[in-house]
Amino acid sequence: MDICSMTALELGKKIQQKEISAVEAVKAALECIEDREPEINSFVTVDAEGALKRAEEVQKSIEEGTIVSPLAGVPVGIKDNMCTKGLLTTCGSKILKNFKPTFTAEAVRNLERAGAVIVGKTNMDEFAMGSTTETSYYGETRNPWNPAHVPGGSSGGSCAAVAAGECTYALGSDTGGSIRQPSSFCGVVGIKPTYGTVSRYGLIAYGSSLDQIGPVGKNVADCAAVLEIIASHDKKDSTSIDRKDYDFTSALVDDVKGMRIGIPRDYFLEGLDCEVKENILNAVKVLEDKGAVVEEFDLSLVQYAIPAYYVIASAEASSNLSRFDGVKYGYRTETYEGLHDMYKKTRSEGFGAEVKRRIMLGSFVLSSGYYDAYYLKALRTKALIKKAFDSAFETYDMIAAPAAPATAPRLGESLSDPLKMYLGDIYTISANLAGLPGISVPVGTDSLGLPIGMQLIGNCFEEKKIIRAAYAYEQTRADAGKGAD
Amino acid sequence: MANKISDETMEYVGILAKLRLSDEEKENAKSDMEKMLDYIDTLNELDTTGVEPMSHVFPVNNVFREDIVENGDGSEDTLANAPLKKEQGFKVPKTIG
Incomplete structure (x- = not known):
C-alpha cells in the first residue's frame, strides 16, 4: 500500500512495527508534495531538510523505545498561524513574511513530544480571515478534488494537503468554521474542540474568545487520536481548561443506539443547496437506521449568529492585530517620517484588503459612541445564542447540520461580495460563539464530484458523543479515508 | 435604515486602526462598512x-501565578526578528519631540 494513502494510525502502526521507517514516511510525503504542489499550493513553507533530520531523530527514539505514541514518525502539516521555533510562520500575510518565532505553540509541542514530523506550514487566508484560502499573500490554494475550485478556508491549506496526501494529517484552527468548512469542501474529517480544550499559546490570535486549534485527518479515528495528543491544560493560556477526560479515542465505538440527534429546522430552509441537503438527510437516516433517535426542532436565533460574530471577531481582531507595528518583527515600510507614519505605512502595506476591512470594522464597533450599540449588543446576542444551544442540549445529545450551504465555489467567485461570503458561515459560526465542539465528516459528493460534509455539534466537553456518532456513520462508507485520489 | 458613514468618521477610524487608506480604498471601505452595519443592525x-x-462562555476566573521567569533569556533570538x-x-523613529 502506498504510504501517502495510509491513514495516520495505519502509518504510525507500521512505523512502530518497523515495517516502514519514519524517514521513508517523510520521504514519501515530500515526493507527494513535489508532485502536487505546483497545482494545489497547500504549503507556504515546505521544510524538507528539517523534516528529514527530525525523522531520523524520531526513528532513533522509536528504536530506543523513548517514544511510543501511535503517531510517532507520521508526517504532519501545521497551519501557518501556529508558531514553530525557527521555522517561518507567516499567517498568510506579507506583514510576517520573514518572521521566525522564538518559541513553538503548545499544541505543536504536544505533537512533537509524541514524535510528529512537521513537513511544512500550510497555507491559509491572511490571519485566518476568509472562507476560501484566496486571501493569502502567498497565492491561493486549490481544491485537490477539482483545482478550478477553492478548498474552503481559512484552514484550506491543511485540508487540501491531507486530501492530496501531501501530509498524513494536519492541524488547523477554527474561529468561525475554519476547520469544519474546508474539511467539508476537501472531503476530509476536521474537529473544532470545545473552547479551552487545546492551548492557544503560540497560535497567532484572530478572535481570541472564538479561536480553537483542532485536527484535520483522513478519518474520524485519526482526528480522535490527534486530538488526544494536542489537548492539554496549559497554564500559559489563561482560557485553557483542565478537563477530566482526554481519552477521545475511547469514543471510537460503532454504536449510536439511543443517541438523540436534533435536526434544526432553521438550518434546512432556503439558501441550502438541495444536493447538500439531500446528502445530509441521507446520512442522518443512516444514523437513525443504526438506532439513533432523530427529531426535528426549532433552534431559533440562527439569523443573528453571523452579525453577532462579525462584530465580536472584528473587534477582537482590531485589538489583537495592533501588535503588528513594524517594530519587533515582520515587515517594516521602507521610508517614513516619524513613528506614527511608520506604523500606518507599515500596516497599510503589510495587510491585505480583507484584514484591513475587519480591522476598520472592529475599530469602529469598539469606538466610543458605538461600543454599546454594536459591541455590547453582540455580546448580549451571544448570551442568547448560548442559551438556545443549552436548551437544545437538554433534549438532544447532538445537533446534525450541514458544514456549509453549498459545495466548494469556483476560484474567484467569493471575494467580490464579502457579505455573501460571510453568509456561507451560517452553520458553523454558532459553535464558536457558544464554545461548542463540532466535527465535519464526509457524507458524499454532489453532481460535480465535489465533497459534502455533515457537521455534528455537541454540547460543551462532549466531543466523545460527536466522535462516536461520526465514527459509527463512517463505518458504513466504503470510501472513508480515501482522499481526493 | 441605511447606515451613512461620514468622511470624518472614516478618518477617525483610520486613526484608531493605525491604517492609512488610499482614496479608492477609503471609498470601498466606507461602502463595505455601511453594508456590514446595515446587516449588523438586524x-x-x-x-x-x-x-x-x-x-x-464558561464561568472561569483569571488565573494568577508568581512572576517567575521560566523561559530563560531569549533576547538574541528575539532581536534577530527586528526590522532594525x-x-x-x-x-x-524618534518618539518624543
Whole structure:
C-alpha cells in the first residue's frame, strides 16, 4: 500500500512495527508534495531538510523505545498561524513574511513530544480571515478534488494537503468554521474542540474568545487520536481548561443506539443547496437506521449568529492585530517620517484588503459612541445564542447540520461580495460563539464530484458523543479515508 | 435604515486602526462598512433587555501565578526578528519631540 494513502494510525502502526521507517514516511510525503504542489499550493513553507533530520531523530527514539505514541514518525502539516521555533510562520500575510518565532505553540509541542514530523506550514487566508484560502499573500490554494475550485478556508491549506496526501494529517484552527468548512469542501474529517480544550499559546490570535486549534485527518479515528495528543491544560493560556477526560479515542465505538440527534429546522430552509441537503438527510437516516433517535426542532436565533460574530471577531481582531507595528518583527515600510507614519505605512502595506476591512470594522464597533450599540449588543446576542444551544442540549445529545450551504465555489467567485461570503458561515459560526465542539465528516459528493460534509455539534466537553456518532456513520462508507485520489 | 458613514468618521477610524487608506480604498471601505452595519443592525430586532453581555462562555476566573521567569533569556533570538536594531534594542523613529 502506498504510504501517502495510509491513514495516520495505519502509518504510525507500521512505523512502530518497523515495517516502514519514519524517514521513508517523510520521504514519501515530500515526493507527494513535489508532485502536487505546483497545482494545489497547500504549503507556504515546505521544510524538507528539517523534516528529514527530525525523522531520523524520531526513528532513533522509536528504536530506543523513548517514544511510543501511535503517531510517532507520521508526517504532519501545521497551519501557518501556529508558531514553530525557527521555522517561518507567516499567517498568510506579507506583514510576517520573514518572521521566525522564538518559541513553538503548545499544541505543536504536544505533537512533537509524541514524535510528529512537521513537513511544512500550510497555507491559509491572511490571519485566518476568509472562507476560501484566496486571501493569502502567498497565492491561493486549490481544491485537490477539482483545482478550478477553492478548498474552503481559512484552514484550506491543511485540508487540501491531507486530501492530496501531501501530509498524513494536519492541524488547523477554527474561529468561525475554519476547520469544519474546508474539511467539508476537501472531503476530509476536521474537529473544532470545545473552547479551552487545546492551548492557544503560540497560535497567532484572530478572535481570541472564538479561536480553537483542532485536527484535520483522513478519518474520524485519526482526528480522535490527534486530538488526544494536542489537548492539554496549559497554564500559559489563561482560557485553557483542565478537563477530566482526554481519552477521545475511547469514543471510537460503532454504536449510536439511543443517541438523540436534533435536526434544526432553521438550518434546512432556503439558501441550502438541495444536493447538500439531500446528502445530509441521507446520512442522518443512516444514523437513525443504526438506532439513533432523530427529531426535528426549532433552534431559533440562527439569523443573528453571523452579525453577532462579525462584530465580536472584528473587534477582537482590531485589538489583537495592533501588535503588528513594524517594530519587533515582520515587515517594516521602507521610508517614513516619524513613528506614527511608520506604523500606518507599515500596516497599510503589510495587510491585505480583507484584514484591513475587519480591522476598520472592529475599530469602529469598539469606538466610543458605538461600543454599546454594536459591541455590547453582540455580546448580549451571544448570551442568547448560548442559551438556545443549552436548551437544545437538554433534549438532544447532538445537533446534525450541514458544514456549509453549498459545495466548494469556483476560484474567484467569493471575494467580490464579502457579505455573501460571510453568509456561507451560517452553520458553523454558532459553535464558536457558544464554545461548542463540532466535527465535519464526509457524507458524499454532489453532481460535480465535489465533497459534502455533515457537521455534528455537541454540547460543551462532549466531543466523545460527536466522535462516536461520526465514527459509527463512517463505518458504513466504503470510501472513508480515501482522499481526493 | 441605511447606515451613512461620514468622511470624518472614516478618518477617525483610520486613526484608531493605525491604517492609512488610499482614496479608492477609503471609498470601498466606507461602502463595505455601511453594508456590514446595515446587516449588523438586524440585531436590533432582538430584545436583549436585561441580558448580560457574555464575554466568556464558561464561568472561569483569571488565573494568577508568581512572576517567575521560566523561559530563560531569549533576547538574541528575539532581536534577530527586528526590522532594525541598535546594540541590544529595537530601533524606532524618534518618539518624543
